[in-house]
Amino acid sequence: MNQTKLLRTYSMGIALVLIWLFFTVATDNFLSARNLSILSIEMAVTATLALGMLLVLLPGQIDLSVGSGVGLIGGIAAVLIFNHHWNAFAAMGAGLAVALVIWGLMGTLIIQYRVPAFIITLGGLLVFKGLFWKVIDSETVPVVAGAGDNALSLLTTHYLTPAQGFLLLAVIAFFVIRASVRQRSQRAKYGFELESSSTAILKIFVALQALLLIILVMNQFRGIPLSVVVLGIVAFSVYIITMHTRFGRYLYAVGGNKEAAILSGVPVKKVIIGAYVMLGGIVALTGFMQTAYSGASTTTIGNLMELDAIAACVIGGTSLAGGRGNVLGVLIGALIMATLLNGMTLMAVAPETKFIARGTVLALAVWLDVYLSQKAD
Amino acid sequence: MKQKVLQVSALTKRFPGVLALDDVSFDLEEGEVHALCGENGAGKSTLIKCLSGVWPVDTYEGDIWVNTRRAQFKHIKDAESAGIGVIYQELALVREMTVAENVYLGNEPTNRLGKIDWPKVYADTQSLLEKYNLDLDPTSLVADLGIGQQQLVEIVKALLKNTSILLLDEPTAALTESEVDILLDIIRDLKNNGVTCVYISHKLDEVMQIADRVTVFRDGASIATSHIGNIAKAEIIRQMVGRNIDELFPRRSSSPAKPLLSVTNLTVFDPLENNNCLEGISFTIKAGEVLGFGGLMGAGRTELVMHLFGAFGNRVSGEVICSGKSMHNSAPIDAINAGMMLVSEDRKRYGLVLEKDIGFNQSLASLARFSQHGLLDHHAETLANKKLFKSLRIKAPNVESIVGGLSGGNQQKVVLAKALMTQPSLVFLDEPTRGIDVGAKLEVYELINQLTEQGKAVILVSSEMPELLGMSDRIIVLSDGKIGGEFVSAQATQEQLLQAAMSHG
């Protein structure tokens, strides 16, 4: 029984390894530095959006409009830059502001006026798509006016130098070790279960080795992509928000039992609107990254991204009913989704087959999780 | 010697870190009512779950024999086909369906094309109801029935499946006294029809009334089985807790000081029922006082405390002043900030996040206290959690145990801990001892004493009159949303309270 539990905890990690093995064997260059660099950028975009989705799934809500939102906000920034010659920072600021307002409004409609999130955001999906096409006039709008780069285009084209990469690793290592030592001493003090210090050291060691490996591989191509650093910052922030703030606790409480949360004095409305506003910010960020990755805003940007985001969350163990889910799971889920797409592209799989494969993997993953959790009880 | 319809030998069931059943042996004689008593977490519900196939055969050690055949239940269905039916404390009915639809849910008789034979469903339900003298209409919606009547529907549903052994796990925890009487009558009827019953209850008076034999559990082990004629209530209690208990209601009154909460002429509209559920309510409660609220089910007691806490109804008129502040249009968070806290009667629905751990639940209403610069101070939070966990003597491996896995009484203690952690000056306790054992009840009473000695006030809503009389300083009886009478506990009797409860309506 304990083995089943272990298997369940690591099932998606194992699935990820298997998928990677498969593509390594099935393609020539899946593990090439160049492809892994591309994969990391693609994953960064998917994972960033999925982390935002996590924030609304935890309190038991959902958002189907994020894909259209990604297109719209990216489109607004591109139009401001290309057609109106705005500074890229200002354009992104404007896009961000629009996103925050829109998502704040949707959150308000959902919790204040009690229209189900599914409906509001389904409406949003259509409305934002229409607005998006109007904004870019259904044409292709480049993200840079003229030649050269700007802050927006650099999001997916800038790379850290090797030295910067190693410095980053050193900083991360320092903080991870310090946090772990602190946490262990606290748990020991309260008499909680402690894993043996050798396992703990081994875990940190393996994690840092993995990080080092990633940096070494990335440095073989162009260095750590800026978008991966962006993802790192988003993931760290969402981790802190969910695990170390009152707001995060409330997200889980509202998703676990809304009525009990209300009677415990949890400001449920503020929490839900807050979650949507944060998601809005992340949608904007993803919009900039995805548009930059394509080099221009076109009508297909953001297509079906909401489903990738939800799939990543669910594969990562997030419950659609709310109350369950965490950052690490979502990252693994996003990596699985991104890997599938990347690997199948390398194999030159037809688009129709890609859809079928991704859908099947999603269903299989959730079935496996349910199956293992039933066996574990 | 009567025939044994069920025998359990050397049953042992473990959960991670908990030995829930420890080498339990136990048997049932045909047609008897066999009561199980024991403190919270003693293992009563776990035994029921083993007998009913909730825990499959390979998850415990030991043997279960039904009518001399070795039972190896893998699913609930297996137990059902062996004639074992269960009534759980939590009702499992579909509120939007009729009585008959619920009774036949999952067992609908169909013709060859799969069309449900509705006339048969209703006719058979009717005859089943008549057989057991149940006063229910097969066509009424379950949502329109009281809790007691819903309980009856559950029983009929269980009987439909040719049940010869009926396991009842705290069936009366949510019932009023008159509903309890009806239920006990039904159990007697069942007995006459040859059904054998296992009856779990923390209310020993009921046990003494209905049971033929009683088995006491302590810490997972069956301590003793006795014929009810050969054992006194005090002895059962002694077996349960392992020591003598002198006083069941140890109220130490403290001298009430300044008024904490005053309510004048309060009328509250219930938007769901579309009527006024409370009318012209006025009272004051002073610091250091326990004010009891009595009345029948539906008299408006829960509505009153929920409204005062900002969680129910629209105020039509009246004024509520708490510690000098007028409370209007408040939400629970305002009430908590004003020093009030509510322990709801329905802990699963309003009290707990079941899938989270004890610590998460205990500190949920007090997180503001543990936040610094927007970040949670896990250190201080855990300290506070552990302190309450210890002082309330919650039975679980540690504060990281999931609340859903705790026994009913320990879940109740977690809800109480959450309330205490907000350091309230006025606590609403709505049926605080529902489903908890004698020892834990005493601890709750002790807690009430401590609160009032610290100059805090308690509003105690209870359907158990001895508790109301024993633990309150004053009692207000509600009757159909109005005040039916006000008493000083020391001078009141159960008859007076009952009369007041029926004075309106």
Ligand SMILES: Nc1ncnc2c1ncn2[C@@H]1O[C@H](COP(=O)(O)OP(=O)(O)OP(=O)(O)O)[C@@H](O)[C@H]1O
């Ligand atoms: N699913 C579970 N997972 C882990 N522990 C459990 C689970 N179910 C019960 N336990 C533990 O087993 C013990 C016995 O619990 P059980 O529910 O049988 O007690 P009980 O006698 O019915 O108590 P109560 O009177 O409070 O209902 C308790 O310590 C409880 O915490």
Ligand SMILES: [Mg+2]
């Ligand atoms: Mg129980």
